[in-house]
Amino acid sequence: MSLFGEYDSQNIFAAIIRGDAPCYKIYEDDDVLAFLDLFPQAYGHTLVIPKNAKARNLLEVDGDTLAKMMATVQRLTGIIVDELKPDGVQVMQFNGTAGGQTVFHIHMHIVPRWESQGIGAHASGKGDPAELAALQERLVKRIG
Ligand code: AMP
Secondary structure: OOOOOOOOOOOHHHHHHHOOOOOOEEEEOOOEEEEEOOOOOOOOOEEEEEOOOOOOOOOOOOHHHHHHHHHHHHHHHHHHHHHHOOOEEEEEOOOOHHHOOOOOOOOEEEEEEOOOOOOOOOOOOOOOHHHHHHHHHHHHHHHO
C-alpha cells in the first residue's frame, strides 16, 4: 500500500475500535485505545491508536489527534517500563508498505527491549493467549 490512498474502514484496527474484533485492551479513553500486539516482537509489545481519526499514517493524521495519542504513548511507556523493567524501549511508527507498515490505521508501537535479546525486526509468531491475558491483567492493574 502506498503512502497515499483511501482509508479502508475494514482494516483490523478499525474493527477493534468498533468492537467487531477482540483485543487485549490495556487502556482506553475517549480518544485513544491501547492494546497488546498479537504478534509481539518482545514481551509487553503494545500498540496505541486514535479512535476517532480515519488516518492511515503520520501524513494524514491531524495534529490534535497526534498530540493526544503521543501523550498516551508517553504515559504508557513510563508505566510499562516501570512494571516490566526492560533495559530499553523502542517507540516506533511506520508509514506505507515500503516503510514497514502492515495495518493502515495509524498506530504507535511501544516495544520493551532487553539486553539479553536481539532487536528482531519481525515478530516471531503469534503470542501465547494465556501469556497475553496475564500480561493484560498485570498492566491494567498498573494503568488503572
Ligand atoms: P505495522 O507493521 O506498523 O503496521 O504494525 C501492525 C502491528 O499490528 C503488527 O505488529 C502486528 O503484529 C499487529 N497486529 C495485527 N493484527 C493484530 C490484532 N488483531 N491485534 C493486535 N495486534 C495486531
